[in-house]
Amino acid sequence: MADAELKQRITTAMKDAMRAKDKPRLGVIRLILAEFKRIEVDERIDLDEPRILAVLDKMAKQRRDSARQYTDAGRTDLAEQEDFEIGVIQExxxxxxxxxxxxxxxxxxxxxxxxxxxxxxxxxxxxVKPQVQGRADMGAVSRIVKEQLAAQA
Structure with missing residues (x-):
């Protein structure tokens, strides 16, 4: 089975970061690819496009949560690192x-x-989930669905 187009884009971005000697960006991209590989090995599958989006979405959410906790704890240096990683993932x-x-x-x-x-x-x-995965915060989507269903009742 051929690699998903998005996975190939991420691999190309890794090679570009290596050539540019952009170590922070390279580190984040390697984390992304390592997570893909971990899932593929653990579950013995090839990731398809929707699953790749779900993994990226989950990684971004984890970093948003971490950044919020670091900010609350006064660790702006660590929060800035998480924000940088979020930026790379969202690309x-x-x-x-x-x-x-x-x-x-x-x-x-x-x-x-x-x-x-x-x-x-x-x-x-x-x-809804397959249509909005990676394009909207699922918590917000869930809240909107509840509101619209409540308005119908």
């Missing part, structure tokens, strides 16, 4: 969805799934 994620686009996707998923109450949230999230 490989698709452009973020605007509020209008996100609301449209969620409304369509509610209609398609026939959801009528908060009990149907799983059905709606099942339809």
């Amino acid at each position: 490989f994620l698709p452009a973020a969805l605007g509020d209008a686009e996100l609301n449209t996707i969620i409304a369509a998923a509610i209609t398609d799934s026939g959801a009528t109450s908060a009990r149907d949230m799983g059905k709606v999230m099942g339809l």
Whole structure:
């Protein structure tokens, strides 16, 4: 099975960082590729595009959480490192969805799934998640889905 296009882009970015002797950027890209390799070895699979986006999204979320904790603890040096890593990871994620686009996707998923109450949230999230993975914060998406389902009830 051929490597996913996004994975090839990340590998090319690693080679570019090596040539440019950009050690901080190279370190982050190597972390990304190491996580891909770990998952492929542990699960004995080749990562496809949606799974790669999910991994990148998870890595960015972990770093946002860490940066927030470092900032709260007064460790701005470590928070800045996390912010730098977030920036590199986000280069490989698709452009973020605007509020209008996100609301449209969620409304369509509610209609398609026939959801009528908060009990149907799983059905709606099942339809929404593949469309917004890596392009929106899933916590915010979940909150919007709850609000729209509550407004329908």
